[in-house]
Amino acid sequence: EHPKMGKVKGVIAPENLSMNCALDACPPKCPLPGHAWQSVCHKEETTWLAFYRDTINGEFKYIFLSAGSSLKGQSDREKFEKARELGKVVGNIRKKITSGLRSSTSVTMQQNTALWFIDLLAIRAGNEKDTAEEADTVGCCSLRVEHITLGRDEEGPTIMFNFLGKDSIEYKNTLKLRPDDEDKALELEDNPQISFVRHGEEENFAQVFKNMERLVRKSDNGKAKKPTDDVFDELTTSTLNQYLKELMPGLTAKVFRTFNASFTLDQELYKLEDHPRKKEFMKTDTTQLKFYNDANYQVAILCNHSRAVSKTFDTQMEKMDGKKDEIVKELNAAKKSLKEKGADKEKIKKKITQLEERIHKHETQKEIKQKLAGVALGTSKLNYLDPRITVAWCKKFGDFALSKVFNKTLQTKFKWAIDEADENF
DNA sequence: GTGGGGGACTCAGAAACGTACGG
DNA sequence: GCCGTACGTTTCTGAGTCCCCCA
Numbered sequence: 001e002h003p004k005m006g007k008v009k010g011v012i013a014p015e016n017l018s019m020n021c022a023l024d025a026c027p028p029k030c031p032l033p034g035h036a037w038q039s040v041c042h043k044e045e046t047t048w049l050a051f052y053r054d055t056i057n058g059e060f061k062y063i064f065l066s067a068g069s070s071l072k073g074q075s076d077r078e079k080f081e082k083a084r085e086l087g088k089v090v091g092n093i094r095k096k097i098t099s100g101l102r103s104s105t106s107v108t109m110q111q112n113t114a115l116w117f118i119d120l121l122a123i124r125a126g127n128e129k130d131t132a133e134e135a136d137t138v139g140c141c142s143l144r145v146e147h148i149t150l151g152r153d154e155e156g157p158t159i160m161f162n163f164l165g166k167d168s169i170e171y172k173n174t175l176k177l178r179p180d181d182e183d184k185a186l187e188l189e190d191n192p193q194i195s196f197v198r199h200g201e202e203e204n205f206a207q208v209f210k211n212m213e214r215l216v217r218k219s220d221n222g223k224a225k226k227p228t229d230d231v232f233d234e235l236t237t238s239t240l241n242q243y244l245k246e247l248m249p250g251l252t253a254k255v256f257r258t259f260n261a262s263f264t265l266d267q268e269l270y271k272l273e274d275h276p277r278k279k280e281f282m283k284t285d286t287t288q289l290k291f292y293n294d295a296n297y298q299v300a301i302l303c304n305h306s307r308a309v310s311k312t313f314d315t316q317m318e319k320m321d322g323k324k325d326e327i328v329k330e331l332n333a334a335k336k337s338l339k340e341k342g343a344d345k346e347k348i349k350k351k352i353t354q355l356e357e358r359i360h361k362h363e364t365q366k367e368i369k370q371k372l373a374g375v376a377l378g379t380s381k382l383n384y385l386d387p388r389i390t391v392a393w394c395k396k397f398g399d400f401a402l403s404k405v406f407n408k409t410l411q412t413k414f415k416w417a418i419d420e421a422d423e424n425f
Numbered sequence: 426g427t428g429g430g431g432g433a434c435t436c437a438g439a440a441a442c443g444t445a446c447g448g
Numbered sequence: 449g450c451c452g453t454a455c456g457t458t459t460c461t462g463a464g465t466c467c468c469c470c471a
């Protein structure tokens with residue numbers, strides 16, 4: 001429960017607003033007669049147009065330009081360029097991280113263990129928070145012993161994470177080795193609460209597990225840790241980011257999230273190229289869109305973007321089941337009539353095929369609905385996926401209409417990417 | 426020199442709103 | 449043509465990240 005829940009916000013008057021405009025520009029006129037702005041300033045280094053203080057916690061609230069503005073587009077582009085830059089050197093950085101896992105210096109070991117998780121699981125950095133003023137949520141650096149369960153299964157060690165992340169969204173995930181049995185692996189792959197260690201990282205995972213055993217049991221002074229103690233007791237987000245800056249200029253924990261999200265989308269989308277069912281996916285706009293959304297889904301799972309399941313979800317499912325039963329009944333009747341004397345066999349066979357296709361379509365729709373019930377695709381599309389990957393893919397595969405994946409708002413926001421990327425991006 | 430907090434930005438899901446569709 | 453439902457889009461504003469400055 002949020003400590004400020006139930007508090008009522010005060011009205012913001014012009015007297016609470018500070019305006020920001022160029023020195024040679026005419027400040028906007030206050031539209032309310034008898035009122036005036038608190039102040040007018042000329043900050044050339046900032047992008048906000050106005051600000052006021054929140055009446056509950058006194059924090060700054062800014063009025064910014066819209067996401068579709070060229071200024072925002074420019075910084076969006078810079079964000080994705082930084083992620084691409086990371087992509088070019090990520091191999092070397094991972095080598096440094098994995099060697100740091102074995103460091104005898106405690107803080108170095110902690111830094112690299114945390115980064116290993118941030119890179120693989122796209123967990124946020126985890127700033128310190130004042131739980132008297134804000135909800136008790138955590139990220140990687142602020143993980144507590146109570147959020148981690150170490151275990152073992154048939155494949156080897158397991159690390160289970162269970163904590164509340166940003167916006168009090170539950171993060172539940174078990175990290176484990178991929179089973180050799182491919183059927184079992186594929187089955188587990190569909191489970192959004194299980195993540196596999198990357199191929200070739202098995203030994204590093206063993207080291208990470210060893211580090212975690214140490215970190216959840218003892219602090220550096222040898223004292224046993226309580227469930228409410230920090231796992232990474234020598235880390236803060238700023239020291240972690242300082243370390244990252246040594247590895248690459250401008251690198252922060254957040255960049256890993258952007259990079260891994262975009263990289264995942266790219267990998268998933270380009271599986272279409274040599275996919276054994278390529279023809280099937282390319283058949284219609286609907287099937288191609290489904291392929292895109294499946295790729296987007298993988299990113300949403302990685303970033304833990306969830307949403308509340310609709311209150312009417314169960315009834316919607318029941319309705320779909322009912323509808324399917326109706327089509328099945330019709331199909332059975334058609335099959336029966338095929339055996340009757342004097343029946344127009346060709347006509348009935350055609351009807352049977354149509355009904356079977358309808359059942360298949362219906363089942364697919366239900367499957368998609370079930371899969372996306374608690375998963376939000378929009379957040380990653382808006383914030384983490386380099387739009388140029390999508391633009392290029394649409395151009396490369398059957399000149400797929402971009403409007404199918406980017407609505408009007410996104411087309412405005414990503415105008416810079418649409419202009420820039422060709423099919424070879 | 427350093428740690429903490431102020432400041433400025435991005436990211437987040439829910440609510441509100443608009444619209445298409447089918448009975 | 450009306451109405452209810454579902455679903456996509458837009459708006460809202462809270463919740464994070466991270467840099468920088470100052471005590």
